[in-house]
Amino acid sequence: AQKITQTQPGMFVQEKEAVTLDCTYDTSDPSYGLFWYKQPSSGEMIFLIYQGSYDQQNATEGRYSLNFQKARKSANLVISASQLGDSAMYFCAMREGQGAQKLVFGQGTRLTINP
C-alpha cells in the first residue's frame, strides 16, 4: 500500500494566487514527521517545511504553510501569493517511528504558475 499519496499529477495556477498541493499518508505509528520538498527543472531537491505528528500548530515557513489534519491523515502544502519561480515538482515525504532514518516519498505534483 502507498504510504504517501499525492493525487494531483499536475496543477496550473495563475501568478499571485494561492495554491494547495494535496498529500495524504498512511501510518499506524503515532510518531512520524512529514516533509515537503521542491524540485525545480534544474533537478536539485530543496527542503521546504516540516510537520511533526505531535506538533500542536501547523508549520509555516515564509510563503509556505502546512495544513495538517491529523485525523484525516492529510498534510497539504499551501503556497501563498504564488510566483513564477514556484513552478516545479513538489514532493511530500514521511519519516515514521522513533529513530527511523529513511524518508518515504510520494509520486509528486508538477506545479506550473502562469503569468
Next chain:
Amino acid sequence: DVKVTQSSRYLVKRTGEKVFLECVQDMDHENMFWYRQDPGLGLRLIYFSYDVKMKEKGDIPEGYSVSREKKERFSLILESASTNQTSMYLCASSLNRARNSPLHFGNGTRLTVT
C-alpha cells in the same frame, strides 16, 4: 549550508558494465542515502547508511550495492548495469536520527544504460 556533491551529472554506460556513483557530504552527517527517481514513481530508496561500514537495504536494493568506508562518502555500485537501471540517482544525507532532521540532496546523476 550543507553540501552534498555527486561526482557526475550525466553518465552513459553499456549493459554489463560495473558502475560507481560517488557521493560526498561536507557536514559530518551520520546518515546517507541513495534514491532513484523515475517519472510517476517519485523517489524510491535503494540503500542507506547510518554509520561508517554500516548499510541497510531500502525498498529496491536488487541489482545494487553500496560502500561507506569514510563518514563523508557513500558510493552506489551497479555490479552489472542493465537498461532498467537507466534513471536519475539522488544522494542525500541527514544529520542524525531526529524525526525532524531533513534530508539534504545532491544535484543528481542521470544514468543512461545502453
